Amino acid sequence: MTLVRWEPFREVNSLQREMNRLFDRLANGDEGDLTNTRTPFIPAAEIYETGDAIQLKVEVPGLEAQDLDVQVSAEAVSIQGERKSETKTEEKGMIRSEFRYGQFQRVIPLPNRVKNEQVEAEFKNGVLTLTLPKVDGEKNKVVKINLG
Known part of the structure; x- marks a missing residue:
């Protein structure tokens, strides 16, 4: 069994990057895949x-x-x-x-x-x-x- 070091803020950083990408697309007028989301x-x-x-x-x-x-x-x-x-x-x-x-x-x-x-x-x-x-x-x- 392999031990993996747990980094509690990794998920928070990932979520922050996704939110930044979303706001960048909205600010630039590029809806991209936003119209396909339900x-x-x-x-x-x-x-x-x-x-x-x-x-x-x-x-x-x-x-x-x-x-x-x-x-x-x-x-x-x-x-x-x-x-x-x-x-x-x-x-x-x-x-x-x-x-x-x-x-x-x-x-x-x-x-x-x-x-x-x-x-x-x-x-x-x-x-x-x-x-x-x-x-x-x-x-x-x-x-x-x-x-x-």
Whole structure:
């Protein structure tokens, strides 16, 4: 059996070199193999709270309302759908075409319980906006902390 000297930072150095190469390619505009990697689509979300409701905005560009499945429970919102994207560019006699397909799902936990049967939804310009009314007991709920 051969003994191998363990160098704990070898993997860290290797990872750092890979990250540097990735950033160099991005900075130089050379996407190379980056377009072939399968990074999952995770829609961006923004959530804020008012006295009576929770507002949730989810950005799903390129999708239509019928492409989305939105389910709301008292504690969370689940959004799933399928993304189909096509890009075609012609430049100096060359044609570049890219397709991106894939299903996605995002579950967003809510800070308070909501009345899921009274949710209002609006879908406009690729942005889904949900207004989630809070359960009455959750409105302006203040809890006293005993510092004993």
